[in-house]
Amino acid sequence: MKDIKTALDRYTMMMNVLPPKYRNGAWLLHGLLNEAIGDMKTASKSFEEAVRCDELSRSFLQKKENIKLEIFPLMNRLCTNFPLVEVTFNNHPGLVYLLNIQ
Numbered sequence: 001m002k003d004i005k006t007a008l009d010r011y012t013m014m015m016n017v018l019p020p021k022y023r024n025g026a027w028l029l030h031g032l033l034n035e036a037i038g039d040m041k042t043a044s045k046s047f048e049e050a051v052r053c054d055e056l057s058r059s060f061l062q063k064k065e066n067i068k069l070e071i072f073p074l075m076n077r078l079c080t081n082f083p084l085v086e087v088t089f090n091n092h093p094g095l096v097y098l099l100n101i102q
Contacts, residue, residue: 025069028057
């Protein structure tokens with residue numbers, strides 16, 4: 001659990017230095033990860049920020065739509081070589097498609 005929390009702390013630091021145009025979906029993923037480990041207070045704050053920041057998050061959280069979440073927008077050409085995988089989250093009816101990098 002400590003390793004997961006450390007990883008989330010580093011992810012939070014990364015998000016805070018990213019330019020806003022590259023944060024599309026970042027707060028949503030932050031909220032989903034915190035929710036998965038049971039930190040509902042942080043997850044709720046992340047979801048609020050996600051809804052405020054981008055349409056992608058509003059589609060998933062408010063409209064309950066499936067979304068394609070590209071974690072590495074700067075490496076878009078590279079990411080096209082990896083398949084997307086469906087990820088479901090217990091508290092949300094929509095699907096999130098993430099890159100499957102192995």
